[in-house]
Amino acid sequence: MDFEKHQNLHTIVMLRDVIRKWWQVELSFADRNGLVHDWQRGDFIPPPNDFCRHSLGAREGMRRCAQSVRVLHEKFKAAKNLRRSLFHDCHLRLSIVGAPLYIRNEYEGFLFVEGFARQPLMPGDGQVLLGKMRDIAPGAMLELEGAAERVPVLDGSELSKLSDLLEFAVTEIANQEVELTRKEETIQSMASELSNRYRFEKIIGRSGAMNEVFRLMEKVAHSDSTVLINGESGTGKELVARAIHHNGPRKDKPFVVQNCSAFNDNLLESALFGHTRGSFTGALKDKKGLFEVADQGTFFLDEVGDMSPALQVKLLRVLQEGTFLPVGGTHSREVDVRVIAATHKDLGEMVKRGEFREDLFYRINVIRLQLPPLRERKDDLPVLIDHFLRKHHREGQRARGLAPEALGILGAYAWPGNIRELENEIERLLVLGGELEVIPADLLSSRIRDAVVPGGGPFIAPRAHGKLHEAVESLEKEMIHQGLVRTRYNKSRLSRELGISRSNLLLKISRYGLDKGIPEGLDTEEVEA
Ligand SMILES: Nc1ncnc2c1ncn2[C@@H]1O[C@H](COP(=O)(O)OP(=O)(O)OP(=O)(O)O)[C@@H](O)[C@H]1O
Secondary structure: OOHHHHOOOHHHHHHHHHHHHHHOOOOEEEEOOOOOHHHHOOOOOOOOOHHHHHHHHOHHHHHHHHHHHHHHHHHHHHOOOOOOOEEEEOOOOOEEEEEEEEEOOEEEEEEEEEEEEOOOOOHHHHHHHHHHHHHHOHHHHHHHOOHHHHOOEOOHHHHHHHHHHHHHHHHHHHHHHHHHHHHHHHHHHHHHHHHHHOOHHHOOOOOHHHHHHHHHHHHHHOOOOOEEEEOOOOOOHHHHHHHHHHOOOOOOOOEEEEEOOOOOHHHHHHHHHEEOOOOOOOOOOOEEOHHHHOOOOEEEEEOHHHOOHHHHHHHHHHHHHOEEOOEOOOOOEEOOOEEEEEEOOOHHHHHHOOOOOHHHHHHHOOEEEEOOOHHHOHHHHHHHHHHHHHHOOOOOOOOOEEOHHHHHHHHHOOOOOHHHHHHHHHHHHHHHHOOOOEEOHHHOOHHHHHHHOOOOOOOOOOOOOOOHHHHHHHHHHHHHHHHHHHOOOOHHHHHHHHOOOHHHHHHHHHHOOOOOOOOOOOOOOOOOO
């Protein structure tokens, strides 16, 4: 245990103060091996007692003092689990009193006070003390004349008060240590929860394009290089940037986000680099910029392609030199920030057109991650849908999946808004149809339905191979299944809609096994629409 962190504990500060005033003695701590770290560092507070002061100041004296403390330590070790104070006479025949410190039942050392007499010294005792000091610090003999009278005396009742105080202090240290560990554990579990939240596993995708993204993320997470993430809106650029941050060495430092297209040039400059008081109308006081907030951490600069040429120069300077000038400032500031930039634009093309600085492009394009649009990774749709159904599932909702027709439509849609659009759609479907086990296609947004099936009507997935009767049966089964979900299992209504008799429908339902697993309360066979 590191005693340093308890030095400022209120109880310890008070205890030091009280024992100095009352008895002119000092508080020390020996660790679980009986070592006094302060002494070893030559860092002892000189006790007012001249004998101890000169003894601790001389090599041989220090050795003997340490030895005396170690004897007390051995006593604590021998008296296993003793929670009371013990005394011991040191090499000068003065006394040491110590109280053992146990943290979660483990012996961790003891707090002690040394260098006092337990009864007033007799004239002969002074001579004995001087005799012992002659070996240790011969040069101090003159100074030690008459010092015996200044040795603090703690008789029975005083000593028992001091012991009580020491015992109280070790209990307080033990409590504080337990509390500190509890806090550390909470912080650690919060940190790991946070990094779990952004582990790569939370980024869903099995397609080849996404596997390539994961491979690169793995490589860059542990480096410090600038990363450029390219991808259309909603493809997960920020999610990927966060995952890189939370899986790298800066994970316990800030992750700061700024969208460069969100502000005009002046506001963006002040947001990024801060400003000094009076640098423009309304700048009433100094304000830190986000680069300073992100110091030691990661800065995610979204839509970096929208930065003006003037700001591009400032960004280049931060990237190259780690310095910048706040708006209106005269002294440059230094920061250590990892930059992850993102854009949906083709920066290479912008460089050719003279809209983006070439030097900045090369500086941020060290490692490029290309996030594919959803329409190019349709293989990922089922896992993404499943992920969002779980992510947005609320208590009381029963939905476990989407009807095949709904899946077919989602698969055929072009997803201009990418994963964000898909996530919003699933969230919406859960609100509208969450109480159904299977969410039917007619709950899909009309925007999506109309794009895929312009005239309305059922979506029939293209099927250009296999036996005709199998295809017909599969379509029939699908239409009946969807009809049951849509009419909430009202078979009379569905038979009318399909243009077949009710008994024929019942036969087909049984043949296709669609009567199994009808959600409770939804078998409305007898109910007429
Ligand atoms: N692969 C993925 N797996 C799971 N969720 C994802 C994935 N990609 C994106 N998302 C989710 O989609 C939403 C949009 O992602 P994000 O904000 O990271 O996209 P973006 O590319 O930064 O968008 P924009 O450019 O518009 O800011 C977020 O809710 C995110 O959690």
